[in-house]
Amino acid sequence: MLRRRKDGSGNDRSPSRRAGIGQVLAGSAAILGFLVVFSASASASEESNTPAPNLASQSCTKADKALAEGKSQPAIRLYTQCLETANLTPEQRATVLTNRGNVYFREGEQESATADFDKAIELNPDLTIAYYNRGLAAFVIGRYEDAIADSSAAIRLDPTMAAAFYNRGAAYANMKEYPKAIADLTEAIRLRPNWALAYSARGDAYLRSGDAENGSRDHAEAARLEPSLGVKPAQQ
Numbered sequence: 726m727l728r729r730r731k732d733g734s735g736n737d738r739s740p741s742r743r744a745g746i747g748q749v750l751a752g753s754a755a756i757l758g759f760l761v762v763f764s765a766s767a768s769a770s771e772e773s774n775t776p777a778p779n780l781a782s783q784s785c786t787k788a789d790k791a792l793a794e795g796k797s798q799p800a801i802r803l804y805t806q807c808l809e810t811a812n813l814t815p816e817q818r819a820t821v822l823t824n825r826g827n828v829y830f831r832e833g834e835q836e837s838a839t840a841d842f843d844k845a846i847e848l849n850p851d852l853t854i855a856y857y858n859r860g861l862a863a864f865v866i867g868r869y870e871d872a873i874a875d876s877s878a879a880i881r882l883d884p885t886m887a888a889a890f891y892n893r894g895a896a897y898a899n900m901k902e903y904p905k906a907i908a909d910l911t912e913a914i915r916l917r918p919n920w921a922l923a924y925s926a927r928g929d930a931y932l933r934s935g936d937a938e939n940g941s942r943d944h945a946e947a948a949r950l951e952p953s954l955g956v957k958p959a960q961q
Contacts, residue, residue: 785811785821792824800828819849823858830862838862853882857889864896872896887916891923898926903934921951 788803804825808818826841842859845852860875876893879886894909910927914920928943947954 785813788821788824792828797828797832801825801832804828815848816852819845819852819855822848823852823855826855826862827858830858830865835862835866851882853879853886856882857886857892860889860896861892864892864899869896869900885916887913887920887923890916891926894930895926898930898933901933903930906930907934919950921947921954924950925954 784803785807788800788807791797791800791803804821807813807821808825811817811821813821822841822845826838826845829835829841830838839859839862842855842862845855846859849855856875856878860872860879863869863871863875873893873896876889876896879889880893883889890909890913894906894913897903897906897909907927907930910923910930913923914927917923924943925947928940928947930940931937931943932940
C-alpha cells in the first residue's frame, strides 16, 4: 500500500524526508522538501489497511530502506534494479520512479530527477506527489513558472495539500507577484493552522509588497509559534 504521511494537523501530506536544499532562495520564502512514497508493497488502493500481494522484488524493498536511511547511491542502484526486474503495475513503477527521482535530485542530478518525474506522471497522471516533487525541482533551479504549473496540478488533485500552496506561494513571491503569493500562503495557513514557516513567508510577502503592518504581525506570530526560526523583518 502507498502510505503518505500526514502532518500534525492531519490535513496535509507532509515530507517524510527533507531534500537537504537551502533554506532561503532569492530572498524569498523557504521551500519544503520532497514528499516520499514507499513502493515495496504498493497497491492500487492507498486507503486500505490490508497488505497487498508482494509484487515487488527484493531490490525494491531494499531500495526503500536505503532511501529511508539517506543512502543515496545504494538507493539509486536498487531502484534501478527494481525497475528492471520487478513485476510492477504502472502505478507501482510511477512510485518507484518518483522515489528514484528524489534521490537523483538530492545528488544534484536535476536532469535525471526531472526525467524520472516526467515518466512517473506519464504512467500515473493522478500521482499528486510526482507533480509536487517536479514542481519543487523546478523551483530550486529557478524555473518558477514550471514550479507554479506543477504545484497547481498537485493542488487540483489534492486541494487540501498545504505544502503545495506554500511552495506555489514561494514561487509567486520570487516572481514578485505578491498578491498571489499572499493568497496561497493564506490558504496554506488555513489548511495547516499554527504553521510558523507559512506565517514567516507571508510576512515577507507582505513586507515586500509595502504592507509593513501585516508583515510585522505575521513575523511576530511566526516567532511566537516557533522561536527557533529566528524570524527577522525582511528588507522592503
